[in-house]
Amino acid sequence: MRVVLLGAPGAGKGTQAKKLIEVCGIPQISTGDLLRAAVAAKSDLGVQAKAYMDRGELVPDSIVLGMVQERLRQDDCAKGCILDGFPRNTSQAKALDEMLQTMNMPLDAAVDIDVPLEDLMKRLTGRRTCGSCGQMYNIYFSKPQKDGVCDKCGGALFQRDDDKEDTIRKRLDVYTSQTAPLIGYYRDKSLYKGINGTGSIDEIFNNICSALKTN
Numbered sequence: 001m002r003v004v005l006l007g008a009p010g011a012g013k014g015t016q017a018k019k020l021i022e023v024c025g026i027p028q029i030s031t032g033d034l035l036r037a038a039v040a041a042k043s044d045l046g047v048q049a050k051a052y053m054d055r056g057e058l059v060p061d062s063i064v065l066g067m068v069q070e071r072l073r074q075d076d077c078a079k080g081c082i083l084d085g086f087p088r089n090t091s092q093a094k095a096l097d098e099m100l101q102t103m104n105m106p107l108d109a110a111v112d113i114d115v116p117l118e119d120l121m122k123r124l125t126g127r128r129t130c131g132s133c134g135q136m137y138n139i140y141f142s143k144p145q146k147d148g149v150c151d152k153c154g155g156a157l158f159q160r161d162d163d164k165e166d167t168i169r170k171r172l173d174v175y176t177s178q179t180a181p182l183i184g185y186y187r188d189k190s191l192y193k194g195i196n197g198t199g200s201i202d203e204i205f206n207n208i209c210s211a212l213k214t215n
């Protein structure tokens with residue numbers, strides 16, 4: 001199964017992707033995570049990407065597309081994958097279609113986690129992530145038992161550099177102008193599944209699973 005997760009910054013793409021990969025046994029491909037790993041490694045690509053990410057802008061397709069193609073070619077993607085945060089604009093969506101067609105791996109669904117924009121600021125400013133295992137928390141909605149420490153593995157929690165109010169506002173603008181048009185793109189291909197993204201994480205997960213079963 002190959003699924004694209006659409007949704008604004010903070011909609012819960014990463015949270016739901018992590019639950020889906022456990023149930024489906026296929027990998028998550030998060031372009032945000034791949035780019036943050038490149039930034040942390042200070043690779044050439046990471047140094048170029050960082051300036052865009054710090055401004056809340058999309059990293060150029062010339063950087064992102066090669067990264068995704070390389071990842072899709074790895075053996076663990078043969079059975080499927082959950083694409084989290086990719087594609088982000090129409091040119092990426094078209095490039096993905098071409099890549100998947102060449103590899104004979106069709107897309108099954110584009111799941112849009114829909115959350116009102118006014119709810120997203122608190123989700124993003126409150127987000128904390130474990131530096132060791134990637135588990136996500138939120139200081140307003142799903143606090144760890146001990147401040148700054150991961151319940152699952154004891155790792156230290158960090159706040160993302162781009163989760164500052166000004167940068168979040170820019171990311172939300174970029175979503176509205178460049179990513180939201182993908183809703184129409186996937187509707188036209190009959191792949192679109194809109195999911196209400198407010199409610200508990202488990203409720204949303206159950207709704208995503210039901211929508212995918214009706215494929």
Ligand code: AP5
Pocket residue numbers: 007008009010011012013014015016031032033035052053054056057058059060061064084085086087088092123124126127128136137138139141142162171197198199200201204
């Ligand atoms: P990326 O890492 O993809 O960030 P994003 O799209 O802005 O989305 P987030 O990761 O912030 O949110 P999410 O939807 O995953 O929510 P989460 O599950 O964490 O991209 C970052 C940057 O990289 C971009 O700005 C761009 O520069 C670059 N980039 C990435 N991909 C690119 C591409 N394809 N092309 C070009 N550039 C690219 O949840 C958020 C918080 O809410 C957490 O605290 C969580 O615990 C909480 N939460 C989740 N669900 C719920 C719920 N139901 N109720 C209450 N709280 C909840």
Ligand code: MG
Pocket residue numbers: 013014015030032085
């Ligand atoms: Mg994410």
